[in-house]
Amino acid sequence: MATDSWALAVDEQEAAAESVSYLQPANSEKADEEEKEDRAAQSLLNKLIRSNLVDNTNQVEVLQRDPNSPLYSVKSFEELRLKPQLLQGVYAMGFNRPSKIQENALPLMLAEPPQNLIAQSQSGTGKTAAFVLAMLSQVEPANRYPQCLCLSPTYELALQTGKVIEQMGKFYPELKLAYAVRGNKLERGQKISEHIVIGTPGTVLDWCAKLKFIDPKKIKVFVLDEADVMIATQGHQDQSIRIQR
Numbered sequence: 001m002a003t004d005s006w007a008l009a010v011d012e013q014e015a016a017a018e019s020v021s022y023l024q025p026a027n028s029e030k031a032d033e034e035e036k037e038d039r040a041a042q043s044l045l046n047k048l049i050r051s052n053l054v055d056n057t058n059q060v061e062v063l064q065r066d067p068n069s070p071l072y073s074v075k076s077f078e079e080l081r082l083k084p085q086l087l088q089g090v091y092a093m094g095f096n097r098p099s100k101i102q103e104n105a106l107p108l109m110l111a112e113p114p115q116n117l118i119a120q121s122q123s124g125t126g127k128t129a130a131f132v133l134a135m136l137s138q139v140e141p142a143n144r145y146p147q148c149l150c151l152s153p154t155y156e157l158a159l160q161t162g163k164v165i166e167q168m169g170k171f172y173p174e175l176k177l178a179y180a181v182r183g184n185k186l187e188r189g190q191k192i193s194e195h196i197v198i199g200t201p202g203t204v205l206d207w208c209a210k211l212k213f214i215d216p217k218k219i220k221v222f223v224l225d226e227a228d229v230m231i232a233t234q235g236h237q238d239q240s241i242r243i244q245r
């Protein structure tokens with residue numbers, strides 16, 4: 001499939017997902033739960049489609065020059081004063097300039113101290129890349145403990161975001177990442193030396209509260225990815241609030 005049809009393919013996929021949601025029965029609790037799971041799954045699907053379709057960013061580049069596009073941007077990554085290792089990682093991913101959401105959100109997230117922020121923009125406009133870059137920028141590698149914590153609604157999304165962190169941090173090898181997901185068992189009493197932790201709410205809560213692998217007081221950047229899905233899922237909402245406190 002031609003790589004420059006990426007934006008078109010994503011649009012078609014989103015339109016199809018919207019028409020499917022029409023078919024779900026109204027006023028049913030089960031349907032409601034299923035819809036929330038579907039939204040997390042759909043987000044993952046979007047990401048997988050994008051990473052499989054995009055092996056060059058020509059289309060993004062064209063959209064970034066169109067003032068009507070949400071990817072339109074006037075700034076450059078240089079203006080954001082990123083660490084050279086991160087700038088190298090960003091360019092190696094084929095990003096030439098920040099998207100609109102990145103241009104608006106990054107200065108706040110890169111500020112010292114980082115500012116609290118709720119960001120919403122349509123799928124595929126660069127939110128994940130923005131908060132990953134913010135986490136990577138805020139880490140102090142000499143401090144061998146978790147400083148950034150990212151909660152994802154599902155195991156698969158956590159792994160997917162982890163891949164972006166690894167990719168963007170490729171030229172920053174001293175920076176380490178841990179996955180707080182089911183199946184990743186650590187010895188009791190152990191402390192984590194990785195700088196960034198990404199995981200699902202249940203396991204992260206265990207690592208913070210029960211097992212005390214992470215000291216939440218030392219967390220500088222806390223990311224709640226897919227916050228709308230998290231809030232809509234009762235268990236995740238409670239766990240996320242407890243971790244945030």
Ligand SMILES: Nc1ncnc2c1ncn2[C@@H]1O[C@H](COP(=O)(O)OP(=O)(O)OP(=O)(O)O)[C@@H](O)[C@H]1O
Nearest residue numbers: 046050060095097098099123124125126127128129
């Ligand atoms: N500044 C940029 N320049 C070029 N490509 C970019 C840029 N930022 C992100 N991308 C690419 O665009 C795609 C979408 O980015 P990303 O996953 O960050 O979007 P998102 O808003 O988090 O999507 P979703 O809402 O589905 O979670 C990815 O393939 C990513 O590598």
